Amino acid sequence: MQFDSETDYCIVGAGAAGCVVADRLSESGRDRVLVLEAGPSDWHPFIHIPATFLQLVRDPRFSWYFQMEPERELKGRAQRAPQGKVLGGGSSINGMAFMRGQASEYDEWADKGCSGWGYNDVLPYFKKIERYVGGDDHYRGRSGPMSVTGANEVHLLTRSFVAAGIELGFPANADFNGSARDGIGVIQNNRRGRFRSGAAQTYLARARKRANVQIETHALGRRILFEGKRAIGVEFSRGGQVKRVRARREVILSCGSIKSPHLLQLSGVGPAETLAAAGIPVLHELPGVGRDLRDHLFVRIAHRVRGTQSMNERTRGFRLLYELAKYAVSGSGIMANATTSGALFCRSRPELAFPDVYVAFTPGSYAQQLQLEREPGMAISVIQSHPESVGTIRARTANPEDQPAIQPNYLSAALDRQTVVAGLRVARRLFAAPALARWSAHETKPGPSAQTDEDLLEFARSAGTPGLHFSTSCRMGTDANAVVTPDLKVRGLEGLRVIDASVMPGCSSGNTHAPVLMIGEKGSAMMIEDRGKPA
Ligand SMILES: Cc1cc2nc3c(=O)[nH]c(=O)nc-3n(C[C@H](O)[C@H](O)[C@H](O)COP(=O)(O)OP(=O)(O)OC[C@H]3O[C@@H](n4cnc5c(N)ncnc54)[C@H](O)[C@@H]3O)c2cc1C
Incomplete structure (x- = not known):
């Protein structure tokens, strides 16, 4: 050769x-x-x-x-x-x-x-x-x-997400890469100052x-x-x-x-x-x-935000110009941070030895795959940690x-379907807790008509996106x-x-x-x- x-x-x-x-x-x-x-x-x-x-x-x-x-x-x-x-x-x-x-x-x-x-x-x-x-x-x-x-600037909505979890009795977790995985906290990033x-x-x-x-x-x-x-x-x-x-x-x-x-x-x-x-x-x-x-399937529950600004508006129009200037001058603001910033690891069933549900919070919301909405929003992604679907x-x-x-x-294994529904219920409880509920105008996805387990599974089937x-x-x-x-x-x-x-x-x-x-x-x-x- x-x-x-x-x-x-x-x-x-x-x-x-x-x-x-x-x-x-x-x-x-x-x-x-x-x-x-x-x-x-x-x-x-x-x-x-x-x-x-x-x-x-x-x-x-x-x-x-x-x-x-x-x-x-x-x-x-x-x-x-x-x-x-x-x-x-x-x-x-x-x-x-x-x-x-x-x-x-x-x-x-x-x-x-x-x-x-x-x-x-x-x-x-x-x-x-x-x-x-x-x-x-x-x-x-x-x-x-x-x-x-840690985050360069923890968004007010992310801090409220963590507070909501604590209101619900989840333990605070200051380091998901440390001794314990359970609990709620802020996600770390691979970032050096203002850069990836x-x-x-x-x-x-x-x-x-x-x-x-x-x-x-x-x-x-x-x-x-x-x-x-x-x-x-x-x-x-x-x-x-x-x-x-x-x-x-x-x-x-x-x-x-x-x-x-x-x-x-x-x-x-x-x-x-x-x-x-x-x-x-x-x-x-x-x-x-x-x-x-x-792969992890991401299923996102989203809310319209009121009373504060989400990532959606801060990355558009004049606000974007302001954020860019802030980033250039001080390396801070929304541009210096990744999108997903809060996490909760919990169990879908109390008898489990380890958390099987990963709930990830974004102080913004998506119109479609990884494209932010125009209106103010926030979202919680629900992920079955160890998918069995192959x-x-x-x-x-x-x-x-x-x-x-x-x-x-995706969702071909029964366990994945059950876990995602259980996770969506956890996400709903987090949005309903006072610390986070105060910033919510209403749920946009799936919306209040989705109540039963079947409704939630139906939502996962029609809205779940690849976790990549x-x-x-x-x-x-x-x-x-x-x-x-x-x-x-x-x-x-x-x-x-x-x-x-x-x-x-x-x-x-x-x-x-x-x-x-x-x-x-x-x-x-x-x-x-x-x-x-x-x-
Ligand atoms: C949009 C997105 C967001 C994500 N967010 C996160 C996150 O926030 N946190 C996290 O932990 N993970 C995240 N991930 C997942 C994480 O980035 C991947 O798990 C990781 O990069 C996989 O590493 P890898 O080395 O296996 O493959 P990759 O990083 O995908 O690298 C494979 C490389 O091989 C090259 N390549 C492929 N075929 C050929 C070929 N035939 N010849 C030459 N070159 C080739 C590709 O171009 C690529 O550069 C995300 C992934 C994506 C796509």
Whole structure:
């Protein structure tokens, strides 16, 4: 096979995980690291200003903006899935909510056969990511590359949401990334002063200064190249040309939960029937590739706001000009903050050992997916923390430019339907508590006519939107449907690992960015350890 260039490690995808891996693998200076990223560099100012990411999620220059399949349990609705297509991936266009998973779920990962991924194993890697002031030293990191901080300015409505929870008897939680997950409080962000502190602006920014790191933007990985069952390189396209790079040590897929399984399938690694239907010759049959996809469904109850200003009006017209001036002068105000700012973790049933409902508060409301309404509003999103509904990613054709079929099967599991209804009732109680009720004119979604459990489920089916926390489509494990082993190597192949959200054994509770960075840190540490072993 002819190659155009050579490297030691080739990382495909410079998203949240890919940036961490690029940095850690290049740190020693021993090896050459090539990073291929389909999108551009993170030049756009809206990436860096916390409140403006919403402007980029539909922009095809920075977002894949995938078209998903019609969802049976969501009344046949076929929705869009924005995913970062830029250095940093989702880490450059996400809502910056910085939330680890809860301790118990990592112990569950280990119990399911992912040895080395229990909470005590992963905690040091969570600490390694962050630079956080406050909290308990046992849980929090002080000197990592990523600045994590509380809200720059806690919106009056968010403070009222927290007060409402306390009125209802929920415990206050000052640090969701600390010892306990239960309770109500303010969400932390990966932010440095007035700017986003994402994986590209931290890990990749320092990696790219090293002589042994090469980053190719606008470079689409087309397929992995094999010699027998060993990955030896990557074929990619850039500027209309197709090139081949040889990877002397390993190829690492960090394309995220939609594109990593897709790229494996394009390379002939996956379920035989999927590959046959797409016209792709089978190199290595692996039935789990693209199976077990999970995502959080967000179902939002919204209220019209009176008596104060919400995000909706503060980000329009003259008020926006005022906010921009405030941001420019002092780095404060609505532009310096992410959208979702309050959270409650609670149980849908008292007998549960751990919270299964995540309730997230936004001092604004949406007209449609991630587009703020014009009128004043506030919203509570209800999320089943550990969705049991599983879906698929399937290549439709052998053409790397074509997008795969994305089918999460939201609400297909009975437990998810029950939990979302229970969560919507919690959200209603929060809106009715005096501290929050004083700012409400009336409920706009679903509206007062929705009262029974059936009504609420009907609302979830017609209004639920993708949480964009895709995971588990190249699941780690030791069973027949696992795609990677606990050291993130693709089962049955050599020289190939997957390191990104797709390897999670289940959807992480809360948000997924921090857990993905942890996977990047731990995956890199395992590779560096292997590198040190004699061949
Ligand atoms: C709009 C939005 C808001 C979100 N908000 C939050 C939040 O507030 N908090 C939170 O914790 N999480 C949030 N998330 C989720 C979080 O960002 C993701 O879980 C995380 O980014 C996943 O990391 P990853 O490394 O698996 O993949 P990604 O970050 O998606 O990175 C994958 C990268 O690979 C590149 N790529 C894909 N295919 C190829 C190919 N064939 N060749 C070359 N490059 C390729 C992509 O362009 C991308 O840059 C949000 C996500 C979105 C989209």
